[in-house]
Amino acid sequence: MKKILLTLLLIQSAFFLSACTEVTDTTTVLPTTITPTTMVPPTTTTTLTPTTPTTVPPTTITTTMVPTTTVPTTTTSACKAQGYDYDYNSLTYDLVWSDEFDGSSLSLIKWRYQTGGWGWGNNELQYYTDGANTEVADGHLTITARKETFGTNEYTSARLNTVQSFLYGKIEVRAILPSGLGTWPAIWMMPTYSVYGIWPNSGEIDIMEHVGKDLNRVHHVIHTQAYNHQLGTQKGSSSVVADATEAFHVYKLEWLPDMLMFFVDDTLIWIYDPNDYTNCPASNRWPFDKHFYLIMNIAIGGWWPGDPSPSFEMAEMIIDYVRIYQSPEITALG
Numbered sequence: 001m002k003k004i005l006l007t008l009l010l011i012q013s014a015f016f017l018s019a020c021t022e023v024t025d026t027t028t029v030l031p032t033t034i035t036p037t038t039m040v041p042p043t044t045t046t047t048l049t050p051t052t053p054t055t056v057p058p059t060t061i062t063t064t065m066v067p068t069t070t071v072p073t074t075t076t077s078a079c080k081a082q083g084y085d086y087d088y089n090s091l092t093y094d095l096v097w098s099d100e101f102d103g104s105s106l107s108l109i110k111w112r113y114q115t116g117g118w119g120w121g122n123n124e125l126q127y128y129t130d131g132a133n134t135e136v137a138d139g140h141l142t143i144t145a146r147k148e149t150f151g152t153n154e155y156t157s158a159r160l161n162t163v164q165s166f167l168y169g170k171i172e173v174r175a176i177l178p179s180g181l182g183t184w185p186a187i188w189m190m191p192t193y194s195v196y197g198i199w200p201n202s203g204e205i206d207i208m209e210h211v212g213k214d215l216n217r218v219h220h221v222i223h224t225q226a227y228n229h230q231l232g233t234q235k236g237s238s239s240v241v242a243d244a245t246e247a248f249h250v251y252k253l254e255w256l257p258d259m260l261m262f263f264v265d266d267t268l269i270w271i272y273d274p275n276d277y278t279n280c281p282a283s284n285r286w287p288f289d290k291h292f293y294l295i296m297n298i299a300i301g302g303w304w305p306g307d308p309s310p311s312f313e314m315a316e317m318i319i320d321y322v323r324i325y326q327s328p329e330i331t332a333l334g
């Protein structure tokens, strides 16, 4: 059953890929250099600021910023993402978590601010504040990046994490992306606990990334121990969403026990299935069997997006809702 369904999925995927213009090859995605939360520095951030950020490559910086965990980085030999027997087309889903942003303030029961201005391992320029760069009104959450001085940072913005974490499910975020050179919005997921070791060993799922210098190209990327930008082996894909910075689209992840499916609206853009690359995926290719939380942010500057233009003043990401569904059939698989 699984193989038949997978075949159907791949046919379906091929159809969508052929129907979608300008889908790129999975090996050509630009490096994704978002830094995981395990690398968040202590409150005295200056000690972790790159000493020569304009010349030190990301790999070196990231390596020097891994202070928080002692979890071994060795991987298990057990095959992952295998042995799950389910009928994809028969799965049912229940809404288990959502924020429609219908109120007048951000729910701090659902979200927490991640603050700081230390470059986040990517030479980013913004300081993430704890409320001054977000607004909830008219059914929307708006994250605003601004050119304004905050300490030693020349820009401010916000980065929000869900308090709750999740294992498998559908994650849907309906959003209008910001535009402007140097902007780097992301909707992504990081592991709650680094069970398989520090980044990238415990994984990172980038549901949506966009950089202003490549307007309207939406990226979907995963990082693992075997596949990550430090090695130049990250897996991902992208497509052009012609009005991504002007109109709402739904950026969706379907996270199954054996594959990750990335959608824009109802169009399947890419599937990550580690069995496509190896006969017995271990955690170095499939760390996605642990709980992850969702992150939404706008970074400014950094190695991938480059500097904003001198005329940059502000940019907004408008989020209509975040909805997370889980399937009892998948949950029952254990």
Ligand SMILES: [Ca+2]
Pocket: 100, 101, 102, 139, 140, 319, 320, 321
């Ligand atoms: Ca809404």
